[in-house]
Amino acid sequence: MTLTIYGCHRSRAARNVWLANELGISFKQVPVIQAYRLADPDAPGAPLHTRSPEFLKVNPNGHIPSIDDDGFVLHESLAINLYLARKHGGPVAPKNVQEEGLAAMWALWAATECETHALNLTYHLAAYPPEKRDPAIVAAALAALPAPFAVLDKALAEGGGYVMGGRFTVSDINVAEIIRYAKPAAQLFDAAPNVKAWLEACHARPAFKAMWAAREAEAA
Structure with a gap:
């Protein structure tokens, strides 16, 4: 049996x-790139991308x-993770129907409340060149995120430093892969110390470090 991840x-x-x-599962990765990152996605010899007929x-x-x-x-990345955890089990997977509900809730919460x-903070504080950055978008993000950060901070304090299940x-x-995007705004994390410590602990895990090393080796 073979798992293929496209992206x-x-x-x-x-x-x-x-x-x-x-999970320690083997997989094949097909490096599909976002079409918007290419100057001409239709150019001969363009890499496999999100609008390539093969990928569509x-x-x-x-x-x-x-x-x-x-x-x-x-x-859908969050659904994929819930599926893989459910299929392969182990301590990272929900252990009962209540935790399955919580896992779905937290995935939807992160996507709707934070992502x-x-x-926008990643783009307009770090990724975009200065001429493309919009202070109004940054201000809106900084106004919107303290409330969900406070919700997560409280949940982590009550959950022993984890999102669910202790x-x-x-x-x-x-959740961490969404909260990570806000890292350019350090003030959000300074105001939510449990979130800050939790994200640092997540990023210290060997499995994350292996993924991040592969990301850093990939063409920007």
Whole structure:
């Protein structure tokens, strides 16, 4: 049986690679790149990208990541992680139906409450060149994120430093990979010390470090 992850490390596929590393499962990675990162996606010899006909046969939405797990195709990085954890089990997986509900809740919470604003901080404080940065977008993100950061900070304090179950689980990966985008705004983490310590602990894990080393080795 073969797991194939479609997507480059510099994408949400990083979440799936991190979890696969934690689970100790082997996988093949097909480095599909985002079409918007290419000057001319239609140029002869362009790398495989999200609008390539070959990839659109896998995911007609034209987004990464996707997986093919021995013929079962699934999209959406957070859902992929919940599926892989459920399939392979172990301590990172939900241990009962209540934890399955919590894992789904935290994935949706991170995606809806945090991701857009956190990504805007990455783009407009770090990734974009200065001429493309918008202070109004930064201000909106900095106004929106303290409340969910406080929610997460309290949950971590009550959960022994973890998102759910008093142990490191798939929920820590799913939430951490979204909260990571807000790192350019250090003031958010200074105001939420449990979040800061938790994210540092997540990033100290060997499975994360292996994924991040592969990401750093990948073309920007």
